[in-house]
Amino acid sequence: MASNRPAQPTSFAPNDTQTFGYAYGKDEGPWEEWNPTADSVRPVRGRHRVSKQRGGGLARSSTVLGVGVIAAVGAGGMATAAPGKPPVSISLPDLSSVTDSAKALISDDGGSSAPKGSATPLTSAGLTSADASEGNQDAGEALRARIIQQAESQQDQVDKAAQAAAQAAAAKKAADQAAKAEEAAEAKAAAAKEKAEQEAKEKAEAARLAELAKSFALPTSSYTLTSTFGQAGSLWSSGYHTGLDFAAPTGTPIKAVHSGTITEAGWSGSYGYRTILTLDDGTELWYAHQSSIGVSVGQKVNTGDVIGRVGATGNVTGAHLHLEVHAGGSATGIDPMAWLRSKGLTP
Template structure:
């Protein structure tokens, strides 16, 4: 087809002149012949389609030229450990960008080879999902660590509690053993003491029984009236020096033990008196007698040596019994009791 009139002599723009060529209504002459283009709505209506295509081509060429002039910059993406193994990010250069802008299928392959796009579509991972997954994993790990620490602490507490309980049981057992030993020793000591006391009591009983066979009460059918040591003006010493056995006149007076008569006769305030000297030197005085049966010689225990009376300084018939050791008086009741006699 012949070129439209007015532009057949114009040379086509070069790649570097695209940015300077700007067709206007004045620069485009009217087309002669039957190929005339009618005006549309405005002054710039003719060849609007050509104008739009030219603008788009100019912008695209300008972007490509700019990308060619810029230095190549390496772009790297952080390694995401949660991506599928083998999907490793690498640097992106300007060539890769130009291929992507050109819409080439080779750019997609290059991006896949570079690691921007996983080689298998079903292995793509969203960064937000990866981050969420990592946070959940970290939370799970922290919870597991906390649970493990809690279990370890609980086990430690259980071990310490068990050790303390074992120690307490051992201490309780030791104390129980000590208490049992102390109780056994105390029981043994008490039993030994009881045995000793029993033995001593038995020995005393045997001794008293032996003494009872050797000693006798001084009279019978009596009543104790005045005891040893009682104070009063009726006694010359100011107190009673013997033990009074009140009994009817004529009641027998007996020798309390084997001995010899060393004195018998009247003795003033004592009336008729008999003095019996025992083997150990103890003197027994029988006073206020109504009569004397034995005035000298040796006598046996329980032998009658006189009769109860009321001679001397008396208020009624009774036997005044005195016990003297080394010239001093002692309590006749205590002395008779020590000889195993039940006065």
């Protein structure tokens, strides 16, 4: 080992034959004082066992062990000097705290006696300026804080999305309900309007028919309806009834339903005595089975004028007026009941 530089003289110097109470022989000492330095103390090269890190402790290495040994030797006082040279005192700082710390951190069995749960951070690697400004001194705690913050942020986004979806669904539901209510109101208003229009139309038609009825009259009075239009039976040569029968006593007056012109008056086979009244619109009214005729062909008559008498002539089973209506002079008649009602009359 290389020799050290001479130490400065001290206030005390033991004799040549004694160093710290040790007497050396004739052929021994005095030895040169060993003052360890960074150059003289070198770590042993090669593979070293590194203990497993436990809790908050540090990894043990031979370098740390060497420092502990040096501290222990230095704390013991002064080393002996080489023979022939005066002993030199060694003044070293108090390394007891370092030694105690090393002993506490490192044990021979590779374990660590450092207390678990130490508040001292393992490392500051990975800490950002933002973490430091928030008071985080431990990289693990800083990472944990960032993870929690990110999770809270993501949960907040999920909550906001759910709230927005709920609000959108509520708005859509309200809009649908409003649309349905509006449609129902419109339908109700339309129905009410249609009903009002229908009622107004019916009222106007009733007024028109009432006014029209003033110019029309039923063909006879004190009657009973016996056979209606279209009624089937063997009594009629066509197989069905072609008019409307007003049963009344013989001699009951027969009236002109509306003003017009007499176009036929006389005997007509199965109709017996028949009178045809042609209205201004071309409609023909046939009065059959009369007991007598009171008008002549070409005569103008007005509504309510007597044109004959009820009888039982022709193909009949009793006294009655057989009335037929032929629109536009057609050979085929129409329902006299419907025609009379269209003129405001109710047989």
